Amino acid sequence: MKIIKILSVLTFVLILSACSVEKKNKEQSLDQSTSKIEVIDFHSTHRCMTCNAIEKNTKYTLNTYFSKELKENKITFQVINVDEKENEKVAEKFEAAGTALIINVIKNGKETQINLTDFAFMNGNDQDAFSKELKSKLDKQLKML
Numbered sequence: 228m229k230i231i232k233i234l235s236v237l238t239f240v241l242i243l244s245a246c247s248v249e250k251k252n253k254e255q256s257l258d259q260s261t262s263k264i265e266v267i268d269f270h271s272t273h274r275c276m277t278c279n280a281i282e283k284n285t286k287y288t289l290n291t292y293f294s295k296e297l298k299e300n301k302i303t304f305q306v307i308n309v310d311e312k313e314n315e316k317v318a319e320k321f322e323a324a325g326t327a328l329i330i331n332v333i334k335n336g337k338e339t340q341i342n343l344t345d346f347a348f349m350n351g352n353d354q355d356a357f358s359k360e361l362k363s364k365l366d367k368q369l370k371m372l
Contacts, residue, residue, distance in 0.1 A: 262335060263333050265303050267305045268304070269321065271326065291358070301369070332372075
């Protein structure tokens with residue numbers, strides 16, 4: 228019985244170390260000089276009013292307050308349908324199975340993901356509250372680039 232426990236622990240440790248090696252390789256594969264913010268709005272094929280409002284309010288906020296950063300590609304915006312086969316890998320990378328709003332901050336080639344899905348659903352139908360908070364979060368991240 229002890230041997231089974233020991234083998235189980237060793238197997239678990241090997242799996243964890245394999246995952247961390249894969250993560251390091253992904254970070255190293257990015258251009259080390261890249262610094263930008265990706266705003267990604269994931270959705271499924273069938274969308275509710277709130278899901279549509281999240282996209283609309285995200286576009287409004289970006290176009291209203293970050294048009295310069297969008298033109299300079301300092302901020303990018305993508306809308307991705309997770310149900311489409313060609314989006315499978317990116318949805319998996321960000322663990323998006325349906326509606327999700329993610330800020331992917333890339334600083335010197337290293338990615339940090341900020342999941343704003345809960346915030347987006349709570350404020351999706353209130354353009355002022357949504358826009359104010361999203362602007363604040365993006366301003367904070369831009370200062371750290």
